Amino acid sequence: xxxxxxxxxxxxxxxxxxxxxxxxxxxxxxxxxxxxxxxxxxxxxxxxxxxxxxxxxxxxxxxxxxxxxxxxxxxxxxxxxxxxxxxxxxxxxxxxxxxxxxxxxxxxxxxxxxxxxxxxxxxxxxxxxxxxxxxxxxxxxxxxxxxxxxxxxxxxxxxxxxxxxxxxxxxxxxxxxxxxxxxxxxxxxxxxxxxxxxxxxxxxxxxxxxxxxxxxxxxxxxxxxxxxxxxxxxxxxxxxxxxxxxxxxxxxxxxxxxxxxxxxxxxxxxxxxxxxxxxxxxxxxxxxxxxxxxxxxxxxxxxxxxxxxxxxxxxxxxxxxxxxxxxxxxxxxxxxxxxxxxxxxxxxxxxxxxxxxxxxxxxxxxxxxxxxxxxxxxxxxxxxxxxxxxxxxxxxxxxxxxxxxxxxxxxxxxxxxx
Numbered sequence: 001x002x003x004x005x006x007x008x009x010x011x012x013x014x015x016x017x018x019x020x021x022x023x024x025x026x027x028x029x030x031x032x033x034x035x036x037x038x039x040x041x042x043x044x045x046x047x048x049x050x051x052x053x054x055x056x057x058x059x060x061x062x063x064x065x066x067x068x069x070x071x072x073x074x075x076x077x078x079x080x081x082x083x084x085x086x087x088x089x090x091x092x093x094x095x096x097x098x099x100x101x102x103x104x105x106x107x108x109x110x111x112x113x114x115x116x117x118x119x120x121x122x123x124x125x126x127x128x129x130x131x132x133x134x135x136x137x138x139x140x141x142x143x144x145x146x147x148x149x150x151x152x153x154x155x156x157x158x159x160x161x162x163x164x165x166x167x168x169x170x171x172x173x174x175x176x177x178x179x180x181x182x183x184x185x186x187x188x189x190x191x192x193x194x195x196x197x198x199x200x201x202x203x204x205x206x207x208x209x210x211x212x213x214x215x216x217x218x219x220x221x222x223x224x225x226x227x228x229x230x231x232x233x234x235x236x237x238x239x240x241x242x243x244x245x246x247x248x249x250x251x252x253x254x255x256x257x258x259x260x261x262x263x264x265x266x267x268x269x270x271x272x273x274x275x276x277x278x279x280x281x282x283x284x285x286x287x288x289x290x291x292x293x294x295x296x297x298x299x300x301x302x303x304x305x306x307x308x309x310x311x312x313x314x315x316x317x318x319x320x321x322x323x324x325x326x327x328x329x330x331x332x333x334x335x336x337x338x339x340x341x342x343x344x345x346x347x348x349x350x351x352x353x354x355x356x357x358x359x360x361x362x363x364x365x366x367x368x369x370x371x372x373x374x375x376x377x378x379x380x381x382x383x384x385x386x387x388x389x390x391x392x393x394x395x396x397x398x399x400x401x402x403x404x405x406x407x408x409x410x411x412x413x414x415x416x417x418x
Contacts, residue, residue: 001328004195004325008095012211014149014208015141015142015143015147015209016141016142016143016205017141017143018143018145018146018149018150018309020081021054022205023142023146023150024201025203025204026049026141026142026150026152026204026205026208027153028180028203029152029199029200029204030138030150030153030154030157030202030204031154031156031157031160031184031199032157032199032200032203033093033097033130033134033153033154033157033162033196033200034099034130034134034155034156034157034158034159034161034208035157035158035160035161035163035164035165035192035196036097036101036130036192036197036200037097037100037127037130037131037158037161038157038158038160038161038162038165038268039161039165039166039193040068040100040101040103040104040123040127040161040163040165040167040189040190040193041066041070041073041087041123041124041160041165041190042066042071042162042165042166042183042248042251042327043104043119043165043169043171043186043189044065044066044108044186044298045066045166045252045255045256046166046170046266046270046271046274047065047169047170047173047182047253047268047271048062048063048065048066048252048255048275049062049186049256049259049267050101050173050181050182050267051065051113051116051182054182055113055116055181057113057254057366058337058375058379059256059375059376059378059379060372060375060376060379063252063371063372063375064120064372065116065117065120065285066120066248066252066367066368067311067367067369067371068120068121068124068368068372069120069121069123069124069370069373070124070248070365070368071123071124071364071365071368072121072122072123072124072128072230072366073124073127073128073131073364074124074360074361074362074363074364074365074368075361076124076125076128077128077131077132077361077364077375078132078244078354078357078358078361079128079361080092080096080129080133080344080357081393082127082354082357084129084132084133084136084345088207088210089136089137089140089207089210089276090137090204090206090207091265092129092133093130093134093137093200093204094130094200094201095129096126096127096128096130096196097129097130097193097196097197097200097201098128098194098197099126100123100126100127100193101191101193101195101196101197102190103123103126103163103190103192103196104120104123104151104186104187104189104190104193104219105117105121105186105187105190105191105194106254107120107123107185107186107190107315108184108186109183110133115250116385117372117394118192124244126294131326131356131360132175132356132357132359133356134154135151135341135344135356135359135360136356137210138150138151138154138344139356140207140209140210141205141208141210142205142208144346147342147346148287148289148338148342149285149288150252151288151338151342152284152286152287152288152338152342153284153285154274154286154291155284155287155288155334155337155341156280156281156282156284156285156354157167157281159183159277159278159280159281159330159334160277160278162274162276162277162280162387163201163274163275163276163278163280164277165189165192165273166271166274166277167189167269167272167275168185168189168192168263169182169185169186169188169189169271169275169377170185170270170271170272170274171185171268171271172184172188172270173185173267173271174183174266174267174268177353179281179353182264183193190266190285193213195410196248198268199226201228208286209219209254210242211291224343232343232404233344233358233359234361235400235403235404236340236343236344236404237358237359237361237362237363238362238397238400239300239304239336239400239401240337240340240360240362240363240366241361241362241363241365241366242366242393242394242396242397243304243333243336243340243397244337244363244366244370245367245369245371245374245390245393246329246332246333246369246390246393246394246397247307247329247330247367247371248312248366248371249370249371249374249386249392250310250314250326250388250391251274252272252371252374252375252384253374253375253378253386254273254314255270255273256378256395257322257382258270258273258319258322261349263319264335267341270394271291273323273326274417276289276323276326276327276330277330277333277339279327279330280330280331280333281334282328282333283331283334283335283338284334284337286335287299287303287334287339288338288339288342297405297406299335299339299407300336300339300340300343300401300404301398301401301402301404302335302403303331303332303333303335303336303339304332304394304397304398304401305323305332305398306328306331306332306335307328307329307331307332307333307336307394307397308332308391308394308395308398309332309399310325310326310327310328310329310330310331310332311325311329311387311390311391311394312325312387312391313325313328313385314326314329314383315383315384315387332337336362336401340359341359343357344356344359355366358381363393368413370389370393374386374389374390375388377389
């Protein structure tokens with residue numbers, strides 16, 4: 001059935017516009033949610049060499065502290081998106097943030113690697129209530145001309161959380177000492193995340209353009225199927241898988257490379273490498289603005305090309321060029337992710353939460369699958385094996401982005417010319 005076009009005024013009326021107090025409150029809440037989600041999700045990433053040494057496991061096995069979390073997250077995101085249709089957007093996100101902070105605090109007390117992996121698996125389940133629901137909330141409540149900026153700021157919060165969570169965890173690990181110092185790191189991130197949960201609960205406006213309604217399994221499956229048959233969405237899902245897989249892989253294993261001779265970085269120095277996430281924050285916000293102005297189909301291929309260029313820079317032997325390459329990867333990734341996220345929200349005419357859930361399913365599955373598979377490449381061929389695999393993935397992503405640049409726009413005010 002054809003969707004009747006709605007006027008721009010009808011789509012915009014009553015929604016939150018940039019420059020208003022409600023827009024600022026929403027952004028504060030979403031930045032806090034993004035900060036907490038990415039801090040908890042990836043705070044263990046710089047500790048992978050520490051876990052490998054303390055628990056006597058391989059680099060590929062230590063990557064499971066990230067991969068199991070993202071695998072659980074990718075599956076549960078689909079369920080959480082459907083739950084939010086009946087329980088409400090804000091309620092699901094608040095419960096998710098509170099439970100995740102509690103699990104992080106419990107993680108600081110584990111006595112074995114298997115216990116740590118179990119809690120990291122549960123962490124993925126708990127965190128699933130934020131990403132897809134947040135994108136659906138923004139797509140519903142924010143005016144179309146402001147949604148690119150709002151999503152860019154949310155992803156900027158992700159970047160800030162990813163940076164500070166890793167940096168804080170690594171620095172506290174050094175403070176705590178060689179034996180068990182990582183416990184102090186996990187505890188510190190857990191406390192910071194509890195504060196973020198409180199800020200989110202107090203600041204986020206209640207939904208005005210969404211009414212909770214009971215959902216049946218058949219209807220939920222039908223909505224998911226519709227998101228897979230729409231012409232543009234599956235290509236965006238594939239792009240999310242590829243860009244996230246390469247991004248996480250680079251950060252997973254660059255620490256192993258820089259801690260080893262001839263570089264000999266300390267744990268705090270490896271953690272400080274994640275400060276380039278500040279560049280990602282700027283990139284996501286700027287790219288969101290540019291995409292609102294010039295269109296997503298004109299911007300996506302350029303950001304993927306930047307990511308690919310960063311991967312090639314990491315092949316250098318110079319530590320300066322390696323760090324520069326990681327920074328360029330970060331710019332390209334966050335720009336591409338900001339575009340894909342807002343584009344999914346625009347192309348999903350109905351069942352926005354399910355469409356966002358499917359995008360994030362493939363996005364985080366890329367992190368899980370490629371993060372661990374690349375560990376095997378690292379063990380077999382060192383950094384060149386990692387870089388070769390990521391180059392292949394981003395060549396595919398670039399081809400998809402160029403394919404999307406010729407995609408026919410939807411005949412709605414929210415998608416026209418985008």
